Amino acid sequence: MSEPSTIRLERTTPRTARITFANPPANLVIPESAVTLLKIVKELENDPDIQVVVFSSDLPDFFVNHYDGAAAADLPQPEHEGDNPVWTDMVLRLTKAPFISIAAIRGRTRGAGNELALACDLRYASREKAFFGQPEVGIGIVPGGGGGERLPRSIGRDRALEAILTSADYDAALAERWGWVTRTLPDAELDAFVDATVARLASFDRQALATAKAQVNRATLPPDAHLVAAFGEFAGTLTQPGFAARAVGLGALAAEKGLDVEYELGEYIGRVNENL
Secondary structure, eight states, X not given: OOOOOSEEEEEEETTEEEEEEOOTTTTOBOHHHHHHHHHHHHHHHTOSSOOEEEEEESSXXXXXXXXXXXXXXXXXXXXXXXXXXXXHHHHHHHHHSSSEEEEEEOSEEETHXXXXXXXSSEEEEETTTOEEEOOTGGGTOOOOSSHHHHHHHHHOHHHHHHHHHHOOOEEHHHHHHHTSSSEEEOHHHHHHHHXXXXXXXXXXXXXXXXXXXXXHHHHHOOOHHHHHHHXXXXXXXXXXXXXXXXXXXXXXXXXXXXXXXXXXXHHHHHHHHHTO
16 A cells, blocks of 8 residues: 655645645655655646645644655656756746745745745745744755755845855744745734635736736746756765764754754754764
């Protein structure tokens, strides 16, 4: 019997859909997640009726988390030679898709999960429960799914450097102030606000929405080749001794502290590096 998917697609109305992530206990991204997300995004970008897609999570403490380091050796490969890497292809397609994508963020959003959120058109976050980070450098690797290319365009070069180089966690209030998210809302109001925004956009003309998005994309997106190069750099760092040593240390902390490591990853990354 096959394992259940970490991704669930629901067609909520003829014009809207919801993609829900669920990989307990910490919503780590695994190879199946990347492959399934690419398949779904391809299907939706060719759907002539879809106008708005929402990304959400079944786990209240985690939106979409970082890639599972234990599965690094199983990074999904492109279907055809010459195709973009799977995760890169997915985020590029999502950003350019003729529908509007909305991330409804509640919980920790790091690494690949943060890169997925950055690929969305709008990011609405729980003021109390959303946290953000790009933790790769702290464990000896680099962002590979658009974090290094898209975060500076959202929050500026120096702030992006701080976030990426320190590998710290950032709360929703600071993320909103910096422009990391579109806006934050009280947790009790998040779902209703997202639902109202979805309904409003779904009532508009589909072609007008898609064309307006394409106009903004022309002014703001990094070149595709930069994301392709970043994935190659990320994959290269996975074989370096710096990552191997830190992965062992973080694994030891996880064995000792359990899920608390994922709740406070920015803090624990600092502890790992102190001991090297």
